[in-house]
Amino acid sequence: MKFKDKHRFVSSNMKKNKTRVWMTILASTIGCAFLIMLASIGFAIHKTAVNDVMSFRMVNEIQIQKEGGMMTENDVKKLEQIEGVKAVTRKKYTPANQLSSGEYNTFANVMSAHMPSEEKAGFELDKGRMPKSKNEIVVGYHFAEDLRKDVPENYLEGLSEEEAEKKMKELSYDGELLNKTLTYYMKTDNPAIKLDNPVQTLDVKIVGIGKKPAREWAHDNSVFITEDLYNEVISILGKQDPKIASSDKLKNYGEVKAFTASVDDVQEVTDQIEKLDYLTYSIIKELKEMNVYFTLFKAGLIFIGAIAVLIASIGIFNTMTMAVIERSQDIGIMKAIGATPKTIKRIFLLESGYIGLWGVGLGTLLAYLTSYGVNFALPIIFEQFINEKPPEGFMLSYIPWSLTAIAVTICMGVTLLSGWRPAAKATTVDVLKALRRDV
């Protein structure tokens, strides 16, 4: 019997019991949609968590520290020689962090950076270029916002948080920053030291502005100075305070990161760095631990969802058993004429397969629509009931293709299993009993 004929035969049988068949399909649809929706919550939380982790750092970034000490130039050289390392960025933080331009003043996060390595690691500028000479600097995207006039007394009194924020912005510098010269202040914080000239200044020129951070809430007011300028700053501060001159902390790197050429290299490079007795931390490492937890979580949700599919499969079993009982005479006639048990079995398996396929198809569609609806409605519900926006990038439901594939496999597997027994029963229909003949 050809497949086309089996299909025709099964379709015509299904049409005869439309209501029962559609009710069974509906049960399968709900079961499948429930499985996908439930698991999609797990997938969404996982995705949100992964995105959250990755938004802070780059995937090919490995943070490195040395146990019981600071990273030195030698350490950096050792790291640069490891195969797979694209760049090693290193930063030294200065105690001098005040900059000004006329009446505008700011206290920024000033650090020295090895610019060629930064560029290699993927540091991108919104405007301008990287520093070429000692007194050239690059500032963060939000630097201008923090470069503001002194706040007058009682300036923010009686204002709400939002109004205060708005009012503060009025004090911020709103002119062109690029190529602007700023005054960089150097003074010791040590109150015990009394100097005739406690504040020394240097002129620095902004030649580049960093790219806007990916996260809306992220605020980048950092200032990158060259290593030469850093040495000069430390030398000036060292003259003011001998403790600074002798501080190892300021001579060595406060932050060292290695960047690999590809994400696939991260694990291997991390292993090599650890072999050199450094402490490492990378997203891949964090994600690996996180993935184990979330895989278990998602498997649990899929298991619970599969129970709904199992319940729906009882409906399929029932429908198919009824179909076999109702059609036992037809089966008997077909067997008498020459239908093999295999043909009979395949016809009934095809029928349960069709019910499952409809259920899976509609269930998946329903799940996608519900998922879209939930994610669309979530911010509205948040604002209506909690009066707050949901966290950026947060989604309650996420259906990757892998989840669809898992759900389809589970649903179709359960459907075929539930149709197997009635189909096997159909092959055992006694021809004589079915033909109601007297023997």
Add this chain to the structure above:
Amino acid sequence: MISVSNLSYAFKIGRKGKENIVPVLHDVNLHVAEGEIVAVVGRSGSGKSTLLNLISGFIQPEVGTITINGTKVSGFSESNWAEFRLNHLGFIFQSFQLIPSMTAFENVELPLVLKGVGEKERRERTNEMLKRVGLEAFRNHYPGELSGGQQQRVSIARALILNPPLILADEPTGSLDSENEKELLSFIRELNKKYGITFLMITHDHEVASIAHRKVEIIDGYLKEGRMLHEVQR
């Protein structure tokens, strides 16, 4: 065409382990030649239908052998029997045994569908067969919309569609009135004469048995050879 040797059969009645054995057929030997019409007659419960069911493969013999068209069929698996029935046997049942949800056309077409014949060829052969049994105008009628005689003709068309060399008929006129009965018997004779189809008929009606070339009688499970057609006619 059919060779039955030393065939015995007994029914097991009652619970498993405590069955009562009821012998139905005893050491039956029957030979049906190609192109012969053989009528098996006997009283109710004599075992004639059991003999037909054994030859049809609906029940399996415990003792004895059955050979059809040179193939030893006793001991066949269910699948082998199904294939054998499809390719070598045609059936005419007393209660027609048409699938009620299928039209006359679909019922006749069914063996061709099971055999995997292409749609175009199926359509042509089924239409031709319906024409042969005079039901071309009723092709889209469901069995419930046909008279008993028409239903039996659909059943015959279905039995003949694959041109089997042997047709097994179980009380073929049992549900027909006298007019339809005569018509059917003359059709069977025509098929036998024109196409050389072998018929093995089970009947308790001596008028039906009268068209057979040979009549065998089963009395309490024992087979007794009867007279030839010309003797019956005389």
